[in-house]
Amino acid sequence: VIWGVLQFPGSCDERDALHACEVVGGEARLIWHEDRDLGGVDGVVVPGGFSYGDYLRAGAIARFAPAMEAVAELAAAGGPVLGICNGFQVLCEAGLLPGALLRNQELRFICKQADLLDGEGNVLSIPLKHGEGRFYAPEEMLDRLEADGQVAYRYADGHNANGSSRNIAGVRNEVGNVVGLMPHPEHAVDPLTGSTDGRQVFEALEGFAA
Amino acid sequence: MVELEVEDPERLGELCEKLLANPLIEDYEIQPL
Numbered sequence: 001v002i003w004g005v006l007q008f009p010g011s012c013d014e015r016d017a018l019h020a021c022e023v024v025g026g027e028a029r030l031i032w033h034e035d036r037d038l039g040g041v042d043g044v045v046v047p048g049g050f051s052y053g054d055y056l057r058a059g060a061i062a063r064f065a066p067a068m069e070a071v072a073e074l075a076a077a078g079g080p081v082l083g084i085c086n087g088f089q090v091l092c093e094a095g096l097l098p099g100a101l102l103r104n105q106e107l108r109f110i111c112k113q114a115d116l117l118d119g120e121g122n123v124l125s126i127p128l129k130h131g132e133g134r135f136y137a138p139e140e141m142l143d144r145l146e147a148d149g150q151v152a153y154r155y156a157d158g159h160n161a162n163g164s165s166r167n168i169a170g171v172r173n174e175v176g177n178v179v180g181l182m183p184h185p186e187h188a189v190d191p192l193t194g195s196t197d198g199r200q201v202f203e204a205l206e207g208f209a210a
Numbered sequence: 211m212v213e214l215e216v217e218d219p220e221r222l223g224e225l226c227e228k229l230l231a232n233p234l235i236e237d238y239e240i241q242p243l
Contacts, residue, residue: 056212057232064229093232100235136235 001026001080001209004041006071006087008033008051008062013084013186017047020186024202033065042209043080044071046087048129048184058101058132059089068094080205081178085130088170088180097171097180098145099137104130105163113194114183115156116169118204119149123156124197126183133182135164135171142166148174153181153201177208213243 003021007014007030014030021028028045031038038044052061062068068090075081075096083091091097104110109131116124137145142165145151153170160167162182170181185198212230216222222240231238 056230060229060232100232102235138234 001043001206002041003028003043003045004031004038005029005045005047006031006033006065006067007047008049008065010051010053011047011049011086013048013086013184016184016186017045017084020189020198020202021045023189024199024206026202026206031067033062033067036066036070038067038070038074041074043082043205044074045186046071046081046083046090046180047186048085048087051086051090054086054132057089057093058086059091059093062086062090063094072096075173075178078175078177078208079210080208082202082205083178083180084184084186085133085182088182089132091178091180096178097173098141098150099135099168099171101132101182102134102136103132104134104161110161112161114159114161114169116153116159116181116183117156118153118200119151122200124153124185124188124200125195126185126188126198126201127195128161128183130162130182133162133164135162135168135182137165142168145171150174152179153183177205179205
C-alpha cells in the first residue's frame with residue numbers, strides 16, 4: 001500500500017505517521033496541503049497536530065485545503081482514509097465522518113496511555129494527547145452509528161478520559177473505508193515506545209487499497 | 211464572537227453554515243453592525 005500523509009501548517013505528527021505506514025509494510029510520502037493531486041497514492045492518513053492553528057475550530061480551516069478535495073474523491077472511490085486526532089477532527093468537519101469533537105470534559109489537555117477496544121474485542125494500548133477529543137453526536141445519530149457498526153473503537157472501561165459519548169474513541173463511515181480516531185496509533189508501532197498495537201489500526205484499512 | 215467585514219452581507223448565512231459554525235455543535239446568530 002502506498003500511503004500519502006497530509007501535511008498542513010501546524011501538523012506535528014506527520015513524521016510518525018510516515019514511519020508507521022512503513023513499519024506495517026507500506027510506502028509513504030508527504031502530501032502538502034496545497035497539492036490538489038495526491039500523486040497516485042492508494043490511501044491517505046490525515047495526521048495529528050494543530051492544522052492552521054485550530055483557528056475557528058479544530059479542523060475547520062483544513063477541511064477547505066486543496067488536498068482535502070482529493071481526499072474526498074479518494075474516499076468516495078473507496079480508498080482508505082485514516083484520520084488521527086486532528087485528522088479525525090478534519091474528517092468530521094469535512095463531513096467524511098459523522099459527529100464532532102468537543103473540548104475534553106475536564107477542560108484539560110490529556111496525555112496518557114489508554115486501552116481501546118476494536119470491534120472484535122481486541123484490547124489495544126494506544127496513547128492519547130488532545131485537548132478537544134470528546135466525541136459528540138446527537139443521541140439518534142449515536143444509535144444509528146451503533147446499529148450500523150460504525151463505531152470503530154471504544155475506550156475500555158475506565159479509559160474514557162475525555163468524556164466521549166458512549167466511550168467512542170473512533171468511528172468509520174458507512175462503507176468502512178474512512179476511519180477516524182482520537183488516540184494515536186502512529187505513536188504505538190515500535191516496542192521501544194511501549195506498544196505496537198497501533199499497527200493494527202493501519203492494517204485494518206489496508207484491505208480497502210485498490 | 212467573530213467580527214467580519216464582508217462585501218455581500220447576504221452571504222453571511224452561507225458563510226456561517228459552511229465555515230464559521232459547525233451546526234452540529236454550535237448555534238449562531240448574525241448581527242449586522
